[in-house]
Amino acid sequence: MATYAAGTGGKRSGSSSAIFAATTSGYHILRIHGYAGTKETPNGEYIKSHPFTIGGHCWTIRYYPNGYGSKSSDHISFFLELGESVAKAVKAQYQIRFVDQEEKKPLTSEPVTRFENQTTSGNAYFTKRQEFEKSEHLKDGSFAVRCDIVVIGDVRVEATASGSVAVPASDLHQHLGDLLRDEKGADVAFDVGGRTFSAHRCVLAARSPVFRAELFGAMKESDAAAGVVRVDDMEVRAFSGLLHFVYTDMFPETSKEEEGEEEEEDVMAQHLLVAADRYGMERLKLMCEDKLCKYIDVGTVAAILTLAEQHHCHGLKKACFEFLSSAANLRAAAASDGFKHLTSSCPSIMEEFVIMLGNLVL
Numbered sequence: 001m002a003t004y005a006a007g008t009g010g011k012r013s014g015s016s017s018a019i020f021a022a023t024t025s026g027y028h029i030l031r032i033h034g035y036a037g038t039k040e041t042p043n044g045e046y047i048k049s050h051p052f053t054i055g056g057h058c059w060t061i062r063y064y065p066n067g068y069g070s071k072s073s074d075h076i077s078f079f080l081e082l083g084e085s086v087a088k089a090v091k092a093q094y095q096i097r098f099v100d101q102e103e104k105k106p107l108t109s110e111p112v113t114r115f116e117n118q119t120t121s122g123n124a125y126f127t128k129r130q131e132f133e134k135s136e137h138l139k140d141g142s143f144a145v146r147c148d149i150v151v152i153g154d155v156r157v158e159a160t161a162s163g164s165v166a167v168p169a170s171d172l173h174q175h176l177g178d179l180l181r182d183e184k185g186a187d188v189a190f191d192v193g194g195r196t197f198s199a200h201r202c203v204l205a206a207r208s209p210v211f212r213a214e215l216f217g218a219m220k221e222s223d224a225a226a227g228v229v230r231v232d233d234m235e236v237r238a239f240s241g242l243l244h245f246v247y248t249d250m251f252p253e254t255s256k257e258e259e260g261e262e263e264e265e266d267v268m269a270q271h272l273l274v275a276a277d278r279y280g281m282e283r284l285k286l287m288c289e290d291k292l293c294k295y296i297d298v299g300t301v302a303a304i305l306t307l308a309e310q311h312h313c314h315g316l317k318k319a320c321f322e323f324l325s326s327a328a329n330l331r332a333a334a335a336s337d338g339f340k341h342l343t344s345s346c347p348s349i350m351e352e353f354v355i356m357l358g359n360l361v362l
Contacts, residue, residue, distance in 0.1 A: 016160045022153035025107075026054035029099060030061050031144040033299035037332060038065040043073045050296045050323045051083055055151025057090055058083045068124035076129055079122025080147060082115035089114040091152040096123065098137045099144040107148050142299075173248040176203070180247040188215065192231045192239045199243060207246045210279045234278075238271035245272075245284045251291070266295045270307060277311045289316040296323045302338030309349050321353060 030049045032038060038047060041064075049061040064077035078096045093110040113121045127137075137143050179185070179200070186198035204211035214229065231239060241252035252268065273288035275281075292304055293316060301320050308317040324330045333339050343350055 017157055018160050019155060019157050021155045023150050024055035024153065025148070025150045026052075027146055027148045028052045028054070028059070028061065028294060029144055029146050030063065031142065031295075031297045031299065032063065033142045033297060034332065034335075035065075035138060035141050035143060037335075038063070041065045041328070043067050044069055046077075046079070047328045048081075048326055050293070050319065052294060054149045055090075055092070055153070057086070057151060059147075059149065061096070061145070061147055062120060062122065064124075066129075068122070072124040074129055075125045076127050076132060077122065077124045078126045078145060078147075079120040080149070081120040082118060085117045086115075089116050091115075093150045093152070094121070094147060096126065096145055096147045099146045100137060107150055112152060173250060176247040177244070179203075180243060189228045190231050190239065191228055192234060193236045195236050196228075197239060197243060199246075204246060208279045208281055234275060235271055237268065238275045241268060241272050242275045242279065242281075242284070245276075245281070249283075251284075251287050265291065266300070269295075270304075273307065273311060273313070285311075285313070286315070289313050292316055293319045296320055298329060298332040299336065299338075301329075301333050302336060302342040305349060306342055306346055309346055317349075324353065 028049065041047060043066040044064070045066075046062040046064045049063070051058050051060050053059070060081045060083045062077075062079040062081055064072075064079070067073040067075045068077035068079065080094050080096065082090055091112050091114055093107055093112055095107050095110055115121065127135075132138060183198040186200055188199055188201050188204070190197045190199065201215045205215055206212075244250070244252040252272075269288045269291040273285055273292070276285035276288060289308075292307075296304055296319060301323055305317060305320040307313070308320060324333060
C-alpha cells in the first residue's frame with residue numbers, strides 16, 4: 001500500500017524558471033557609388049561608413065578597396081568596428097554580405113565576437129577584386145553590402161509561475177488599420193492626384209494639429225465642409241503612407257515585389273518626411289530622419305542635406321555633416337553634381353559646414 005508524507009495530501013509541489021539572453025538586432029546598408037574612384041585608396045587603408053547604432057552601441061563599417069593587408073591586396077575587405085570606448089566588452093554576432101546576395105547561413109549560427117574599445121573584426125578576403133568586377137554585384141559602377149548584427153546583452157534567470165496568464169500585445173493598431181482599409185464610418189475624403197482616400201475626421205484631428213485646424217478649426221476649408229479635401233503638391237503614395245501612420249503609428253512598408261526595395265524605402269522616407277512636416281507629425285518626421293541617416297553616402301548626402309535644411313531636420317543635418325567630416329567622403333561627395341548644386345543653391349549650409357570643419361581642425 002502506498003504511503004505519503006504527513007500533511008502533503010499526496011500532491012507534488014512544482015516550480016519552474018527560465019533563462020533569458022537579451023539580444024538586439026539590426027542592420028546597416030553601405031552603398032559604394034563610383035567604385036572605380038575608390039580603387040585609388042592604397043592597400044591597408046580604408047573608407048568608413050557613416051556611424052550607426054545597434055544595441056545601444058555605435059558601429060561603423062570599414063571598406064578596404066585594395067585589401068586589409070599585403071596578403072589580401074588582390075581582395076576587397078570589409079571590417080566591422082565598434083566605434084566607442086566601453087567598460088565591458090560587447091558580445092555580438094555579425095554577417096557582412098552583398099545586398100543582392102542570399103544569406104549564406106543564419107546569423108545566429110555565426111560565432112560570437114567580443115569587441116573591446118574601438119576594436120574591429122571582419123573578412124580580409126571578402127571577395128576577390130578581379131572576380132567581383134566581372135560579377136553582377138557591380139552595377140553601373142556601384143555596389144552595396146549589408147551588415148547584420150545581433151548584440152548579446154546580459155543573461156538573466158527568472159522564476160516563472162505555473163498559473164500565470166499570457167497577456168497578448170496590443171492590437172489596437174491592427175483594428176485602426178482595418179478601419180482605414182474598410183472605410184466604415186468614414187466622413188471625409190481627400191483627392192490626391194486624382195485618387196480618392198476616405199478617412200475619419202476625429203482620428204485625423206486627434207493625430208495632427210494641421211488636420212484638426214483644417215477639419216474643425218478656424219482654418220476649416222470650404223471643401224472640407226462638403227466632405228472632400230483636395231491635397232496639392234503631394235504624391236499619392238506619400239499621402240497613403242501618411243494615413244497609414246496616422247491610424248497605426250507605424251512606418252509604412254515598401255513593396256517587396258518591386259526591384260530596388262532598399263531604394264524604394266529611401267525615396268519613401270524622403271516623401272514622407274515632407275508630408276510629416278506639412279501636417280505637424282513630429283514622430284513620423286523623426287522616424288523618416290532616422291531612416292534617411294542610414295542611407296547617407298557620397299551619392300545621396302547632397303540631396304539629403306538639402307532636404308534636412310528645407311525642413312529643419314537638425315539631427316539629419318548633423319548626421320550629414322558627420323559623414324562629410326571624413327576627408328575621403330568629402331572628396332568623393334564634392335565631385336558629384338548634387339554637391340555642386342547644393343553649393344550654389346544653399347550657400348548658408350556650406351558656410352555652416354565650413355565653420356564646423358574649422359572647429360574640428362582647431
